[in-house]
Amino acid sequence: HNHCRPYNLTFSHVRCMLNIWGVMLFIRLSWIVGQAGIGLSVLVIGMATVVTTITGLSTSAIATNGFVRGGGAYYLISRSLGPEFGGAIGLIFAFANAVAVAMYVVGFAETVVELLKENGTLMVDEMNDIRIIGAITVVILLGISVAGMEWEAKAQIVLLVILILAIGDFVIGTFIPLDSKKPKGFFGYKAEIFMENFGPDFRQEETFFSVFAIFFPAATGILAGANISGDLAYAYIKRELSLICVLKFRFSLLMTFFMIVSTLGSCVVRDATGNFNNTIVTELTNCTTAACKLNYDFSSCQAGCQYGLMNNFQVMSMVSGFAPLISAGIFSATLSSALASLVSAPKIFQALCKDNIYPGFQMFAKGYGKNNEPLRGYLLTFLIALGFILIAELNVIAPIISNFFLASYALINFSVFHASLAKSPGWRPAFKYYNMWISLVGAILCCIVMFVINWWAALLTYVIVLGLYIYVTYKKPGNEFQPFFFSLFLHNSRPQCLIMTGAPNARPALLHLVHAFTKNVGLMICGHIHMGPRRQAMKELSTDLAKYQRWLIKNKMKAFYAPVHAEDLRDGGQYLMQAAGLGRMRPNTLVVGFKKNWRQVDMRDVETYINLFHDAFDIQYGVVVIRLKEGLDISHLQGQGNFYTKSQSPLNLADQRLLDASTQFQKKQGKSNIDVWWLFDDGGLTLLIPYLLTTKKKWKDCKIRVFIGGKINRIDHDRRAMATLLSKFRIDFSDIMVLGDINTKPKKENIAGFEEMIEPFRLHEDDKEQEVADKMKEDEPWRITDNELELYKTKTYRQIRLNELLKEHSSTANIIVMSLPVARKGAVSSALYMAWLEALSKDLPPILLVRGNHQSVLTFYS
Numbered sequence: 001h002n003h004c005r006p007y008n009l010t011f012s013h014v015r016c017m018l019n020i021w022g023v024m025l026f027i028r029l030s031w032i033v034g035q036a037g038i039g040l041s042v043l044v045i046g047m048a049t050v051v052t053t054i055t056g057l058s059t060s061a062i063a064t065n066g067f068v069r070g071g072g073a074y075y076l077i078s079r080s081l082g083p084e085f086g087g088a089i090g091l092i093f094a095f096a097n098a099v100a101v102a103m104y105v106v107g108f109a110e111t112v113v114e115l116l117k118e119n120g121t122l123m124v125d126e127m128n129d130i131r132i133i134g135a136i137t138v139v140i141l142l143g144i145s146v147a148g149m150e151w152e153a154k155a156q157i158v159l160l161v162i163l164i165l166a167i168g169d170f171v172i173g174t175f176i177p178l179d180s181k182k183p184k185g186f187f188g189y190k191a192e193i194f195m196e197n198f199g200p201d202f203r204q205e206e207t208f209f210s211v212f213a214i215f216f217p218a219a220t221g222i223l224a225g226a227n228i229s230g231d232l233a234y235a236y237i238k239r240e241l242s243l244i245c246v247l248k249f250r251f252s253l254l255m256t257f258f259m260i261v262s263t264l265g266s267c268v269v270r271d272a273t274g275n276f277n278n279t280i281v282t283e284l285t286n287c288t289t290a291a292c293k294l295n296y297d298f299s300s301c302q303a304g305c306q307y308g309l310m311n312n313f314q315v316m317s318m319v320s321g322f323a324p325l326i327s328a329g330i331f332s333a334t335l336s337s338a339l340a341s342l343v344s345a346p347k348i349f350q351a352l353c354k355d356n357i358y359p360g361f362q363m364f365a366k367g368y369g370k371n372n373e374p375l376r377g378y379l380l381t382f383l384i385a386l387g388f389i390l391i392a393e394l395n396v397i398a399p400i401i402s403n404f405f406l407a408s409y410a411l412i413n414f415s416v417f418h419a420s421l422a423k424s425p426g427w428r429p430a431f432k433y434y435n436m437w438i439s440l441v442g443a444i445l446c447c448i449v450m451f452v453i454n455w456w457a458a459l460l461t462y463v464i465v466l467g468l469y470i471y472v473t474y475k476k477p478g479n480e481f482q483p484f485f486f487s488l489f490l491h492n493s494r495p496q497c498l499i500m501t502g503a504p505n506a507r508p509a510l511l512h513l514v515h516a517f518t519k520n521v522g523l524m525i526c527g528h529i530h531m532g533p534r535r536q537a538m539k540e541l542s543t544d545l546a547k548y549q550r551w552l553i554k555n556k557m558k559a560f561y562a563p564v565h566a567e568d569l570r571d572g573g574q575y576l577m578q579a580a581g582l583g584r585m586r587p588n589t590l591v592v593g594f595k596k597n598w599r600q601v602d603m604r605d606v607e608t609y610i611n612l613f614h615d616a617f618d619i620q621y622g623v624v625v626i627r628l629k630e631g632l633d634i635s636h637l638q639g640q641g642n643f644y645t646k647s648q649s650p651l652n653l654a655d656q657r658l659l660d661a662s663t664q665f666q667k668k669q670g671k672s673n674i675d676v677w678w679l680f681d682d683g684g685l686t687l688l689i690p691y692l693l694t695t696k697k698k699w700k701d702c703k704i705r706v707f708i709g710g711k712i713n714r715i716d717h718d719r720r721a722m723a724t725l726l727s728k729f730r731i732d733f734s735d736i737m738v739l740g741d742i743n744t745k746p747k748k749e750n751i752a753g754f755e756e757m758i759e760p761f762r763l764h765e766d767d768k769e770q771e772v773a774d775k776m777k778e779d780e781p782w783r784i785t786d787n788e789l790e791l792y793k794t795k796t797y798r799q800i801r802l803n804e805l806l807k808e809h810s811s812t813a814n815i816i817v818m819s820l821p822v823a824r825k826g827a828v829s830s831a832l833y834m835a836w837l838e839a840l841s842k843d844l845p846p847i848l849l850v851r852g853n854h855q856s857v858l859t860f861y862s
Contacts, residue, residue: 014156015340021163021256022333023107024218026326027313028394029257030264034309036211037200038265044212045257048219051449054442055409057434058416064430065419074348078355087357088468089411090348092461096404097345098381101138102388103217103397104338109133110394111330114314127392134389138342141335142382145342146375159332166320166329167256173320174263182296183279185272185308186319192290197265203310213399213453219254220405260316268315271301272308342385346377357472403450403457407465410446413439428691428731495622495689496523498580498587500573500612503528504548504561506635510593510626512665513815513846515557516699517692524559525580525587526552529572537565570608570615577619588853589685590616594627594841598834603761603782607830614825617853622685625820625849627841630654630661664846668698673734675810677707677802677818685852690817691731702814703734707805712740739805746800754800754839758784761831782830792828795821799840806844813845820849 024032033041074093078086109130116122116129123129177188187193200208269291280287280295291298298305305311312318317326350372352358353365364376388397419427420436450458497514501507504526511526518524528544530537541563548561562580566572573590580587590612598606616623626632637655651659674690687706693699706726710718715738722736763783765773777783789796799821810816821840823833841847 014160017160018156018163018333018336019220019340020218020254021167022218022337023104023330023394024215024398025257025260026166026316026330026333027107027111028214028218028398029260030268030309030315031313032211032215033197033261033264034270035200035202035206036208038194038198038261040200040208040211041261041265042258044208044215045219045254045261047212047449048216049254051216051406051409051442051445052219054438054445055412057431058413058439058442060431061416061429061434061439062412062419065427074351078352078357083355083357084469084472085411085415085465087352087355087472088465089408090352091358091468092404092465093408094345094348094352094381095384096401096408097341097348098384099388099397099401099404100217100220100341101141101338101345101381101385102134102391103394103401104334104341105134105137105141105385105389106130106392106394106397108137108331108334108338109389109392110313111327111334115327130392131390134392135386137335138338138382138385138389141339141342142378145339146373146378156336159336162325162332163329166325166332167260169322169325169329170260170316170320171263173322174267176321177267181318182294183272183276183307184274184312184318185269185291185298185315186267187269187291187294189266190290190294191266192293193269194266196290197268197270197309201270201310209449209452210399212449213402214395215398216402217398217405218257220401264309264315264319267319268309269298270308270310271298271305272296272311273298273300273305274307342378342381345381345384346374349377349380350374357475399453400457402453403461406446406450406453407458407461410443410450413443413446417443423695494518494522495589495624495685495692496581496585496587497589497591497624498525498527498562498576498621499591500569500593501526501528502633503544503635504557504559505551507593507632507662508634509628509662509665509846510591510632511557511559512663513626513848514591515559516665516696517689519558519696523581523585523587524557525576526559526561527573527576527580528561528563529569529576530563530565531568531572534565541565568608569605570611573612574615577616577621587621589622589624591624591626593632594625594837594849595834596627596631598838599757599760603780603831606834607782610830610833613822617822617851620853622682622850622852623820624685624689624851625837626846627844627849628661628846629843630658632662634658634662665698669702669814671701671703672814673705673810673812674699674702675705675707675813675816677806677810677816679709679819682819682850682852686817686819686850687726687731689848689850690815693815694732704732705735705737705813706733707737707739707809709742710738710740715740737809739809742801742805743798744801746797746804750800750804751797754796754835757838758789758831758835761829761835762786762789784829784832784835788829788832792832796832796836796839799836803840803842803844806840806847810845816845816847818847818849820851822851 029041032044036044074086074090078090112133113122113126113129117126123132174189177186202208202211269289272291278297278300280292280297287297287299289298298308301308301311307318309315314326317323320326346364349361349364350367353361353363356362356365364374364380366376367373368375388400391397416434416439417436420439447458450461495517497518499510499514501510504511514524526548528548530540530544544563545561548563552559552561562576564572564575566575577587577590592609592612595601595606595609598609613623637651637659674693676687676690678686690704694702694704706722708718708722718738719736722738723733726733726736761782761784763773763777763780763785765777766786768776777785802818806816806818818840821836823836837849841849
């Protein structure tokens with residue numbers, strides 16, 4: 001795929017040029033200059049440039065937020081705003097592209113009819129000839145598009161060359177003011193013509209915004225390459241719509257319009273008769289026009305003339321050095337753009353129908369052949385285009401397209417604003433040069449312009465959008481889509497955390513760290529399990545609820561406090577995991593502190609603690625275990641719910657360190673590292689948490705370093721593969737380290753230290769009689785058997801070796817996020833599993849052992 005990208009990029013540039021340097025440039029720009037004058041024409045082009053550039057930046061952000069599949073703009077909007085708006089705007093955008101086919105074909109037919117008229121060979125009359133030629137042309141284009149578009153990329157280059165030659169031909173022609181062209185209004189560069197044409201002269205009920213509506217389709221080339229196919233669109237927008245391309249390439253194309261506006265306004269008068277007899281022989285006292293000053297009297301044009309900016313749509317042909325080349329340019333631009341729109345509309349419509357948002361249109365989802373061509377969509381697009389071709393007036397068709405395109409652009413811009421405002425973890429565009437507020441301004445600007453151009457058409461468009469939105473909202477399509485307004489408050493891919501804090505102020509480090517990646521938009525519930533006599537526990541529940549919820553508010557913690565009464569920790573954990581939250585605002589990640597004192601307490605409590613993990617996995621929760629080497633629980637340093645104060649007796653060194661560690665996540669973290677040890681894919685939670693941390697103010701200066709296991713002879717390959725994956729996930733990283741020595745045997749002294757740690761928990765069944773050993777294992781199931789130790793020797797060594805590597809590479813990190821080793825339920829004794837966690841995480845900076853529930857939280861799309 002990578003070797004195709006430069007080719008795709010060129011293809012997209014060419015398509016964009018053909019679309020922008022199209023029908024409006026050659027056969028309507030002169031009329032726009034006549035109506036609006038040079039000054040307002042520049043403003044028309046400037047406004048269109050502002051709208052399309054803002055939309056270009058927004059499109060870049062959405063498109064680089066993941067793969068864009070078939071359907072281009074529809075796919076972007078539906079995956080960002082959800083199916084409610086995506087479905088509505090998809091229909092409108094597909095319809096706009098179908099109508100665009102009619103606009104380009106009518107532009108082509110208009111030029112052909114003009115040539116026929118010059119040679120006196122009209123078939124019926126101008127209007128009906130446009131209809132006949134347009135109908136024949138669209139039938140031929142349908143045949144070409146159905147036959148296949150493999151040749152199109154090569155043909156586009158040839159058409160672009162013709163187009164550039166045509167523009168060059170016009171520029172050269174402006175410097176050759178022939179006497180034969182003067183009666184038609186062309187005098188060459190004259191200051192008096194420039195001054196006369198600078199101001200507006202709106203006629204036939206035209207206004208600034210009606211002229212803008214006719215011109216605007218010329219600027220819609222912004223999405224010309226984004227509707228063909230997913231692969232091409234991704235390469236097109238990700239690579240081509242970079243900051244330089246949006247602001248320079250697009251601007252340079254539209255600069256052509258500024259140049260031609262100035263040229264036309266300086267060389268051609270608004271009205272001319274085309275009659276040589278209108279030359280002024282004697283000086284006229286009542287004639288003050290620029291033409292009069294140049295010895296031509298076109299005063300009879302008040303009754304209507306055929307030439308000049310106002311009357312002749314083929315002014316560029318007339319001015320050019322070689323008129324047939326301009327005609328060839330018009331044919332190139334109109335036919336290629338018509339063909340592109342004829343291919344785009346069915347693909348957008350097919351993508352919409354595949355999502356089954358509107359069951360009535362399901363028949364159009366079917367594709368044919370190896371390329372899955374939407375033949376039924378082609379036929380529908382053909383019929384729509386043919387209907388609008390029968391209107392046969394470019395100035396009527398263009399505003400219709402402008403209305404639909406502006407609606408689409410408003411939604412694209414709004415989708416970027418919405419995604420940025422919602423702070424979804426899925427919103428990670430690789431393109432950084434966008435701004436949510438500029439996108440909002442772009443959306444508002446599009447809506448305002450729509451209403452000013454034609455208020456009832458704009459109103460009708462939004463009534464249709466609203467109607468379709470309501471329909472889809474009630475129909476409720478599949479889970480691929482995220483609901484729109486709900487996503488402002490909750491995103492399925494964000495960790496929604498249930499933290500086993502006990503009293504919330506007892507483990508502040510746990511609370512502050514989790515709050516860093518749930519703050520403002522994620523859900524955080526502080527679970528407190530009260531064990532003991534029921535009556536006393538119920539009394540404590542009611543008083544604690546008010547006290548600790550107040551404490552959370554006072555300490556600016558956006559969290560809920562959820563106390564429950566249970567017989568033991570496991571039951572309480574099950575109650576909370578099953579009942580906490582409301583509707584879709586439910587936790588999906590269990591966060592617990594590491595049980596630091598596991599070797600000193602009753603092993604039944606340790607069994608309960610580990611079973612909590614298994615229960616979480618059973619309920620489809622992810623699990624995060626947080627360990628600080630100093631510990632987490634500071635409740636023994638508090639009195640009546642308040643932190644220890646200096647007036648009390650001095651703290652011993654261990655308690656002082658514990659107190660200092662408990663506040664470390666409240667401070668700015670500085671320029672340090674967040675080290676991610678991604679040992680296997682759990683759905684991406686191990687990568688998502690570090691990314692979310694770096695989006696917060698206190699953590700924004702931290703860099704993410706990624707460590708992965710690999711083979712010594714494939715280190716470079718593994719590093720590149722991981723870098724590619726991270727770039728697809730749009731996660732910035734400062735370094736990737738591939739550890740080729742991850743599976744080597746740990747040091748002897750560390751193995752000896754592990755064996756010494758587990759010695760009190762071993763069963764030693766080989767030294768006992770079978771019956772005694774069986775009875776002891778039954779009474780104390782947490783004990784480690786010799787057989788188990790041998791069976792899991794490799795896994796034991798792995799934990800010890802990982803700790804060695806962690807100390808070697810990550811001893812200075814602010815925080816370590818690592819995959820949590822998981823033992824199959826009932827297969828590994830509690831003591832051995834806790835020993836693994838102890839061996840893995842001891843004597844390190846703060847470490848998060850993370851295991852997702854294998855549901856993907858990091859996607860290639862938004």
